[in-house]
Amino acid sequence: MKWLVVVLVILVIVLIAVSVYAANFFLNVALFRNNKWYDQTGHKMMNPDNFNKGKSQYDLVEEEQNKLGAAFWQESFAQDHWLKIGGEKLYSRLIIPHPESKKWVICVHGYRSFGQRDMAFVATKFSEQQYNMLIPDLRAHGQSTGNIIGMGWLDRLDLLQWIDEVLAIEPQAEIVLFGGSMGAATVMMVSGETLPKNVKGLIVDCGYSSVYSEFGAMLRSAFKLPGFPILTIANRWAKKKVGYSLKEASSVAQLAKNELPTLFIHGTGDKFVPHQMLYENMEATNGVKESLIIEKAPHLSSFIYEPAHYFETVFEFIARYC
Template sequence: MVILKKRILIIASSLIAVLVIGLIGAGNYFYSQGIKRGTEVELHREAEAVNTMASTADQNLLDEARSWYAAQEKEALSMVSYDDLKLNAQYIHNDTNVGKTVILAHGFRNTGDDMGKFAKLYYDLGFSILLPDARGHGDSEGDYIGYGWHDRLDYLDWIDRMIREYNADEIILHGNSMGAATVLMSSGEQLPDQVKGIIADSGYSTVKAELAHQLKHLYNLPPFPLLDVTSAITKLRAGYMLGEASAVEQVRQNTLPLLIIHGENDDLVPTDMSDEIYTAAGGEKELWLVPDAGHTKAFDIVTEAYQGRVEAFVERVVGE
């Protein structure tokens, strides 16, 4: 009987060991797919059919905006982050600048150039434009993706740089997807008075919720226990837990005017995440849900209407 119990104990211990090793292996795999820098990862994709066809007028506006950005002379800027990473950005000076600056935050595995289509809109409103490459992206250092959590602290430094060296006294933060989460997470920090408003397009509620959404659609797997293991590995390797990276919790502390934009057909970052963010947010707030638009596609398919919303928001929160 004693021998049988020992055998059962050995078998049970072996099975537990195999399970633990398997979970750690799976957690490292999902870390490499979603958080480690440089991995080519296939995200859950939404069908092209979710987006309506842009009108000829809107397509012409978008083409003009992209061509304008490509033709601009850009100043290369760099700074050292709080954890000693060299971060890089591009800066477009507005010759009519009277202290207005927009900081454009890009999405997952993109670069500042991907936000260039917004630059002409802001330039025409009298803004200089800063386009950072987030840590772990583009020309910036970093071997992991912060999903906006550590990036929010980087943005405090970029804001300070714009104020100290470029005399920015009226600043707008505008982000897409991960960049939207970045500016939303920044809203919960002690921002200087020069920051006047925040625009967040297609942002997720929390990193853990967004990765759970991806896990379901890509692998048809439940979040527990894989995301919890991945979160622990992320803490060890990147310094943060997936659950703490929360736009929802950060916007509860927000006091700035906030414009939240989301496509009603967004299948990459579910539209109801913006509802959750809007409900939680403090301060003056507005939610614009764009019919027939997928993930970050509102500007592409209703360019004129999007520009009008941004112009109205900016005029309301920024002085002449």
């Protein structure tokens, strides 16, 4: 019996050691800007659809959308706009094609992306509806400084500052918050804060229910590892390493305090954020809510798969409730 006890003790020690290593490795990969392993290997593991580009009809649609967005980004009515928060210098593109309009949208990009990449084409569609827009690069992304990735939780506080920037330009602005992926989580997380009455509604595309749940999904799908005990350890360490725990960074908890109209969008082919999280988020919110499900669309690709249906739904929702 003694040898059996010894073996069990050794196995437990090995399990703990491996879990501690895995938790630390995963936090460094997921939550810090400069990580060579993520750039070389991790990105492809976590979101393989980004690396399966070819010449399908959807790839051609995406190429055309990107061209339109790039041209719009450089229009004469667009300019760089900077904001200093603490020790960081945060970038945004301020685009005012309709100076007399009171309609504004703040478009928030996804994980390890930047504003122009994710939101330039979206901005063209809002401009067609007479919107002006502000499109930030979240801290530790794009042209903004910083090394810690906020996963929407730290970014929600920055978004409050960006809302104030819009109101400084147009005090009577009627603002819609639009986010994709981590940007959607940022919008959902800010919804639980005290927002100005100028904010009229939220559009959230493929946002996760919490950082803890999203990282659990990634461990299982990309790394083939169980969430426990790795996430339990990572959750404890995250507070010290990045200033927030994985569990407190919760869209669901923040949406429970939200009363703004919210449109939830997700593609069923999403391998990065499970589309079932849409239902958790919808159930949590107290505001008017509707959903748009795009069959087979990968992560943040619903407006590539069904652009006409997508934007008709978005602007019909805004017209009804915002």
